[in-house]
Amino acid sequence: MTDRQPLVAGNWKMNGSRASVRSLLDGLCRGVPENGVEVLVCAPFIHIPLAAELLAGSAIGLGAQTVSEYGNGAYTGEISTDMLKDYGCGYVIIGHSERRHILGETNETVARKFRHARDSGLQVILCLGERLEEREAGMTEQVLSEQLDAVIAAAGMECFSGAVIAYEPVWAIGTGRTATPEQAQAAHSFIRLQVARHDDRIADGLRILYGGSVKADNAAGLFAMADVDGGLIGGASLKVDDFLAICQSIG
Ligand code: PGA
Numbered sequence: 319m320t321d322r323q324p325l326v327a328g329n330w331k332m333n334g335s336r337a338s339v340r341s342l343l344d345g346l347c348r349g350v351p352e353n354g355v356e357v358l359v360c361a362p363f364i365h366i367p368l369a370a371e372l373l374a375g376s377a378i379g380l381g382a383q384t385v386s387e388y389g390n391g392a393y394t395g396e397i398s399t400d401m402l403k404d405y406g407c408g409y410v411i412i413g414h415s416e417r418r419h420i421l422g423e424t425n426e427t428v429a430r431k432f433r434h435a436r437d438s439g440l441q442v443i444l445c446l447g448e449r450l451e452e453r454e455a456g457m458t459e460q461v462l463s464e465q466l467d468a469v470i471a472a473a474g475m476e477c478f479s480g481a482v483i484a485y486e487p488v489w490a491i492g493t494g495r496t497a498t499p500e501q502a503q504a505a506h507s508f509i510r511l512q513v514a515r516h517d518d519r520i521a522d523g524l525r526i527l528y529g530g531s532v533k534a535d536n537a538a539g540l541f542a543m544a545d546v547d548g549g550l551i552g553g554a555s556l557k558v559d560d561f562l563a564i565c566q567s568i569g
Contacts, residue, residue, distance in 0.1 A: 322525050324541070324568045325482060325548040327358040327443060328555025329383060329411060329529070330365075338556075339365050343372040345558030350377055355548070355568045359555065360411050360443075363397050370406040381409030381443070384417055387430040399438035409441045411550075413465070415488045419449070425465055429472035436477040443482045443527065443550065444469060446509065450489035458487075459508055466512055475516045482525045483509055484550040490530025492552060499539045499546070502528045506545035534563035541568045 334342070339361070350357055360381040361369045373380055386396035402410060412435060413428035423431075428444075435442050448461040462485075470478070485505045490497050497505070506526045514521035528540050529550030540546050548568065554560040
């Protein structure tokens with residue numbers, strides 16, 4: 319790994335109660351390692367105020383899992399970047415495959431959200447990843463480039479300065495079927511090269527996380543790869559010991 323600071327982000331998805339958020343964050347705050355890894359939890363909107371309160375003064379950052387592409391106003395049911403910042407959220411996940419494939423977000427929606435979030439000063443974790451049938455048809459690189467190019471076209475390369483990308487093969491998410499370290503490395507280095515075609519410096523500093531069934535027992539192998547700068551963790555981020563073990567296995 320170069321001098322890119324490793325990042326481990328928990329994606330709680332649509333899980334948690336006030337009681338479980340309290341006990342999870344209490345455990346994480348007590349055990350967060352001081353090994354140079356940046357640690358972040360991405361909570362459902364409704365838990366953000368409580369999480370912000372519990373994380374105040376801790377080394378753990380707070381993020382959301384999506385955000386509106388619009389500024390404050392008449393958009394019933396939406397949550398704006400201003401609201402997230404007001405509650406101390408520094409990060410937002412954009413383009414998670416569950417939002418693309420279950421909730422209908424297109425490459426263009428993802429690109430608009432990415433641009434709006436970056437323009438508002440939020441750090442973005444942009445998710446990219448192919449489905450099983452696309453991998454089996456040999457289309458992984460094509461899918462990754464299309465997803466990435468849509469965002470570069472809409473937002474411009476400068477928006478990637480300081481941004482984070484998460485490579486999450488859809489077939490590995492929540493399935494227990496993790497990409498091998500070699501498969502992850504191949505996709506990550508492909509993504510970095512695509513960015514480098516536009517801007518070498520940004521590509522070099524870009525943190526690329528792997529996501530998809532990362533667990534305490536497979537994290538170290540994935541994180542050891544040259545272009546894997548950390549992880550985006552779903553299921554295992556809901557358990558204190560598992561998430562802390564993943565954070566500890568970096569570096
Ligand atoms: P998983 O989810 O770790 O439960 O596979 C990862 C993600 O969807 O971000």
